[in-house]
Amino acid sequence: MTAAQGPAVRADLRRLSLNQKTTSSWSLAEAVDGCVRAGLESIGVWREPLADLGVEKASALISDAGLRVSSLCRGGFLTGEGPTAQGAAFEENVRAIEEAAALGTDCLVMVVGGLPEGSRDLPGARGRVAEGIARLAPIAADHGVRLALEPMHPIFTADRGVLATLGEALDLAEQFPPEQVAVVVDTFHVWWDPQVEEQIERAAGRIASFQVCDWITPLPADSLLSRGMMGDGHIDFTRLLGLVTAAGYTGDIEVEIFNAEVWAQDPDEVLATMKERYHRCVLGL
């Protein structure tokens, strides 16, 4: 790398965040070290590895490394039926809100949950999500945290997230102040949507996170692990970045890849590839 290239590339990394899931084999401490080695400034944290380390230690580790937390993944799973399931979900989400606050991030990603076992009542499940968000929103606000609703690709409607489109997530989010309930724009989940332009425009002021990974074909056998490295699939990232930018989003760009082949690689190599693809496929440089 020449001296002339150095500062430009450095500048371009300022918004790039590693979502921990992309380097699934790393502990949180290893991921923090890896980000520092790669010159990143931001990391998206998952609750399970966070629990392994403890929130206070994790928070100190991340800030001592000079990193910020772009998001905490994840709250949600609000579709359970009956007071016991709903009470447990409420308490779990309050803990997630507290953890986000302790980590200094205002973005709690909400994966809202799928249909309960044996249920075919999709409108009912969506109704319970709305009720759960209404109960949690003021608590999140008290902690300076936004509930970031993640509309999920319809491949996951049955078993992960009944909010299927950005428009649907905004219909719910708009019932609350934007500092309480916002949305995640994840390229994997929204790229196919014929309304993506108008809905991202509508999301102005409510985009809490922009996540990137690719839609690859043939789809891997395990649909949960079907996300690809940017450039390996069919998504036009520069178009989607242009849309969120036009909607006023200036925050981190988080790379979140669930993929068995990516997970089998040396995580430092994954970060190197991720940086190169980020420049070429996302920023269009």
Add this chain to the structure above:
Amino acid sequence: MTAAQGPAVRADLRRLSLNQKTTSSWSLAEAVDGCVRAGLESIGVWREPLADLGVEKASALISDAGLRVSSLCRGGFLTGEGPTAQGAAFEENVRAIEEAAALGTDCLVMVVGGLPEGSRDLPGARGRVAEGIARLAPIAADHGVRLALEPMHPIFTADRGVLATLGEALDLAEQFPPEQVAVVVDTFHVWWDPQVEEQIERAAGRIASFQVCDWITPLPADSLLSRGMMGDGHIDFTRLLGLVTAAGYTGDIEVEIFNAEVWAQDPDEVLATMKERYHRCVLGL
């Protein structure tokens, strides 16, 4: 079966159609015989087995058996770039229109095609679909055939069909008279859509086909073969039948299942299961 049950069950089969793909191992002649044995009155035909037999022979065989053709699958694949690809697609679709007319069905199912190899230009591909439909619609009308646009589940946007929602298909269909361009409502493709109620209502007068099969989890490894028998998955069929009925649809209800396990079964057994599930899960009897 008692005499009292006989007429009621017979009456309930009047709208049930076997889409040939559900009994993939059968030739068209075998499928026609199977439908007759099962007491069905209608069959959805695919072009490849039709070509094996020849259109004239097939048409005579089906009408001699007392069956009607609920649909011909399929035209489409209009997303290719350049005059050569588009010219070939046009000619192929004209042949499909002629075959539909020869079979006496007014419903040509259109699977519009995915992104061309290496392309990430989804708006461009959608634009070419609109151009192709505009060119074909008057030809279809001359033959008394409707182009039935099939919005496909977003799992197929990249590689099968860039029309991803019923709303998007209607945006295109409404540019033409309803007797020229209509839509297919396939439960597998639309069940997840938060706008499904309003879009089916909007589709009144343009529903050319109602197809049923289930969304099952975990999703089978081959996403093309991921459709399940009604009752094995998460779809509320009676709700969706109620919506198309409220929109004035009184036509056939076609069972179309792509699934390796179903294909491995004795096709007569598949038809027996299909009839039972149709009564219980679709009609709600």
